[in-house]
Amino acid sequence: MTLATLLFSRKAPMTTPQIMALVLAAAVPGIIAMTLWFGPGTLINIAWLILCALILEAAVLKMRHRPVMPALKDCSAAVTALLLALSMPPAAPWWAGLIGVFFAIVIAKHLYGGLGSNPFNPAMVGYAVLLIAFPQTMTSWLLPHNGAGFADTLARFLGNATDTMDALTGATALDRFKLERGGMTVSEFVAGNPLYGTLSGAGWEWVNIAFLGGGLYLLYRRIITWHIPVTLLAAMTLLSLVFYDGGSSASHGSPVFHLFGGAAMLGAFFIATDPVSGPSTTTGKLWYGALIGILLYCIRVWGSYPDGVAFAVLLANFAAPAIDQFVHIAQKGSNHAG
Amino acid sequence: MQTDFRQITYQGLWGNNAALVQLLGLCPLLAVSNSAVNALGLGLATILVLAGSNTLVSLGRHALVPAIRLPVFVLIIAGFTTCAELLLRAYAIELYQALGIFIPLIVTNCTILGRAEAFASRNPLLPSLVDGLMTGFGFAIVLFVLGMCRELAGTGAVFANMDRLLPFAGNWELVLFTTDSPFLLAILPPGAFLFMGFLIALKNVLDRQLARPAAVPEPVAPGSKRVRVTG
Numbered sequence: 001m002t003l004a005t006l007l008f009s010r011k012a013p014m015t016t017p018q019i020m021a022l023v024l025a026a027a028v029p030g031i032i033a034m035t036l037w038f039g040p041g042t043l044i045n046i047a048w049l050i051l052c053a054l055i056l057e058a059a060v061l062k063m064r065h066r067p068v069m070p071a072l073k074d075c076s077a078a079v080t081a082l083l084l085a086l087s088m089p090p091a092a093p094w095w096a097g098l099i100g101v102f103f104a105i106v107i108a109k110h111l112y113g114g115l116g117s118n119p120f121n122p123a124m125v126g127y128a129v130l131l132i133a134f135p136q137t138m139t140s141w142l143l144p145h146n147g148a149g150f151a152d153t154l155a156r157f158l159g160n161a162t163d164t165m166d167a168l169t170g171a172t173a174l175d176r177f178k179l180e181r182g183g184m185t186v187s188e189f190v191a192g193n194p195l196y197g198t199l200s201g202a203g204w205e206w207v208n209i210a211f212l213g214g215g216l217y218l219l220y221r222r223i224i225t226w227h228i229p230v231t232l233l234a235a236m237t238l239l240s241l242v243f244y245d246g247g248s249s250a251s252h253g254s255p256v257f258h259l260f261g262g263a264a265m266l267g268a269f270f271i272a273t274d275p276v277s278g279p280s281t282t283t284g285k286l287w288y289g290a291l292i293g294i295l296l297y298c299i300r301v302w303g304s305y306p307d308g309v310a311f312a313v314l315l316a317n318f319a320a321p322a323i324d325q326f327v328h329i330a331q332k333g334s335n336h337a338g
Numbered sequence: 339m340q341t342d343f344r345q346i347t348y349q350g351l352w353g354n355n356a357a358l359v360q361l362l363g364l365c366p367l368l369a370v371s372n373s374a375v376n377a378l379g380l381g382l383a384t385i386l387v388l389a390g391s392n393t394l395v396s397l398g399r400h401a402l403v404p405a406i407r408l409p410v411f412v413l414i415i416a417g418f419t420t421c422a423e424l425l426l427r428a429y430a431i432e433l434y435q436a437l438g439i440f441i442p443l444i445v446t447n448c449t450i451l452g453r454a455e456a457f458a459s460r461n462p463l464l465p466s467l468v469d470g471l472m473t474g475f476g477f478a479i480v481l482f483v484l485g486m487c488r489e490l491a492g493t494g495a496v497f498a499n500m501d502r503l504l505p506f507a508g509n510w511e512l513v514l515f516t517t518d519s520p521f522l523l524a525i526l527p528p529g530a531f532l533f534m535g536f537l538i539a540l541k542n543v544l545d546r547q548l549a550r551p552a553a554v555p556e557p558v559a560p561g562s563k564r565v566r567v568t569g
Contacts, residue, residue: 099521107532133523 010222016115019223020075023270026214026221027082030266033210034086037144037203041090041153046082048094048157052101053081060110076115080104083123083271087263087310088130089141089169091148091156096137100126120317121277124310131305139306140169144195144203173201174262175306177253186247186254200261208260215269224273227282228289232268233259235293243301252301267296267309277317283331284323291323292316341465350472356449357480358541363447366440367481368530374496377485379433379503380440381478383422385471388450390418392470395458402459411454412445419444433502449477480537487533490514492525 006018007025034042057077061068071077084100104126112118131138142148146168171179173195181189190196199205218224240258245251258264263271272278272292279288292312299308356362363384370376391414395402402410423441426434434441444450453473458466490496494515500507523529 096519129523129528132526132528133521134519135522137519 010220016074016076020079022221022223023079023218024075024082026217026223027086027211027270029210029213030086030207033203033207034090037206038090038142039146039148039153040150041092041142041148041157042086044091044153044157045085045088045097049081049085049088049097049101050078052098053077053105056101056105060106064110064114066114071115074115077105077109080109080123080126083266084126086266086270087123087127089138091142091153092137093159094157095159096130096134099133100130102126103129116276118276119321121271121274121313124271124313124317127310128314131310139171139175141172143168143170144173144201172262172306173204174300177201177257177261178301181249183249185249186251186257200257200259204262205260208265211265211269215265218269218273224269225282225285227285228272228278228292229268231286231289232272232293232296233264235290236264236297239294239297258297258300262300262307263309264296267292267313271309272313272316277313277320279320279324279327281324281327284320284327287323287327288316288320291319341461343465343468346465346469347472350469350474351476351479355480355541356452356473356477358538360449360452362449362452363477364534366443366447367477367484368527368534370437370440371481371484371488371530371533372492372525373489373498374482374485375433375498375500375502376436377481378478379426379430380437380444381474381481382503383419383426383441384444384447384450384481385474385478386422386425387415387418387444387447388453388474388477389467389470390421391415391450391454392458392466393463394418395454396461396463396466399459407455407459408451411451411459415450415454416445430503432499436502449473484530484533484537487537488524488529491521491533492523492529493520 006022031042031046054072054077058068058072061071081101081104084104085097088097088100104122108120108122108125109115109118112120148168170176176195177189195202197203197205200208215224215229219226219229236258237255240253240255243252244254247254253261268289272289279285295312295315296308299305299311303311305311350356354360357364357367366380366384370380391411394414395411398410419442422444423434426437426441453470457469461469486496489498494517495511495513497507497510497512500510524533
């Protein structure tokens with residue numbers, strides 16, 4: 001199969017390596033957008049996490065007496081590492097990435113039986129562990145257009161945080177919107193604030209547009225189906241519309257602000273669509289997507305974490321088997337799967 | 339009946355360990371194992387209650403009316419728990435405050451009720467006392483190891499504030515590393531489940547290693563000893 005057919009044919013790719021390679025390709029626009037707006041830290045994260053993931057994957061497979069090379073070549077560990085790297089603050093210290101990948105690959109994936117058997121999304125387990133264990137490290141993002149050079153970014157990654165770099169980090173646009181608005185209306189708060197752009201957080205809007213593009217490509221390439229992303233985004237839109245309140249001081253932000261802020265598009269198209277940890281029935285996927293959308297919005301708006309994708313996806317992972325079960329009962333009148 | 343104290347000791351400490359094998363009393367085990375001193379304090383209190391209740395149940399086992407045995411056990415256990423609580427309050431008030439609700443909750447530790455029902459109500463005094471002590475030690479050791487692991491992973495030091503329990507141990511704190519970003523997860527509830535899982539896995543691995551020499555198949559003796567099952 002030539003590269004062009006692999007990239008643009010509408011026939012569904014058959015093998016796991018091809019699927020994973022296409023997921024990596026679909027993430028490229030998002031990676032470029034993140035690098036342009038938040039600096040080279042994203043690239044360092046991705047390279048380091050994929051390296052760690054491959055080494056850990058090989059080590060665990062060796063310990064489990066499983067063939068190593070086929071599993072490494074299918075890129076599934078690399079995709080997990082990529083999703084975790086994209087969720088982490090750019091140029092997070094190296095040990096944070098290593099611990100996150102360890103929990104994702106070794107604990108969430110292999111201790112539960114390896115590829116295809118993990119009940120929870122490995123990348124999100126890694127992210128949740130990091131967020132709970134190192135809240136300060138995980139919530140200080142580089143500011144958009146921070147102008148940090150590669151050398152400074154690398155120093156921060158290696159743990160020698162310089163003062164210049166510290167000055168360039170802070171809470172995300174989504175986080176500040178919730179915590180620092182202090183009675184201002186939305187337009188008052190956003191106007192003239194360099195952290196906010198036309199649609200949502202500065203930079204974040206473009207990152208989300210890029211991931212939306214990548215997600216549509218995955219749909220076009222038939223790697224994912226529309227059910228989970230559409231219901232997820234629809235649930236978020238509906239909820240944010242209800243609580244938008246016309247942009248008053250009590251507003252929780254417009255639907256556009258939420259759809260193009262934080263990790264909404266990355267979560268909807270790349271993370272929530274993980275076929276292993278989600279439900280297997282089509283109707284189940286509709287409910288699953290809606291559940292993630294609702295949880296995501298609630299955690300984002302009323303929770304104490306900067307964004308809600310990881311916890312929403314993990315909670316929905318818990319519910320996925322039950323959702324499938326209910327769908328079977330509703331459709332066939334019995335709880336015997338199949 | 340000859341009592342095999344060795345067997346009771348082995349079962350209590352390892353083979354049938356309350357925490358690692360029976361998975362009983364997990365609520366206090368997971369909740370207070372966030373530091374070595376808390377774990378040790380609760381472990382000692384549990385040993386006291388377990389030994390005391392086993393002794394008393396064993397002494398009164400002939401007078402026991404089967405229909406109401408469970409309420410009687412619970413009352414006895416509650417009595418000893420109150421003793422443990424008062425002792426801690428008198429001699430280790432800071433530890434008492436740190437452990438909080440989990441001292442009274444020793445009453446609900448299924449290990450204690452389980453030993454009273456399964457062992458002490460059917461065996462003479464001495465075996466029951468030994469069983470209570472050994473089961474208690476087995477539980478307390480796991481609790482203590484779990485507490486040390488979590489404290490070490492979460493703060494980089496062990497035995498902090500040991501003087502809460504032992505007045506002479508104020509300077510026992512052992513700092514292995516210091517860090518600006520401690521691994522908070524180990525001290526938070528998820529860490530308890532994680533480390534507990536690792537401890538159980540470790541025990542199973544050790545058991546398998548110990549069982550390996552015994553697993554060598556014995557040579558089949560010539561001449562059939564098989565029972566004929568067909569007519």
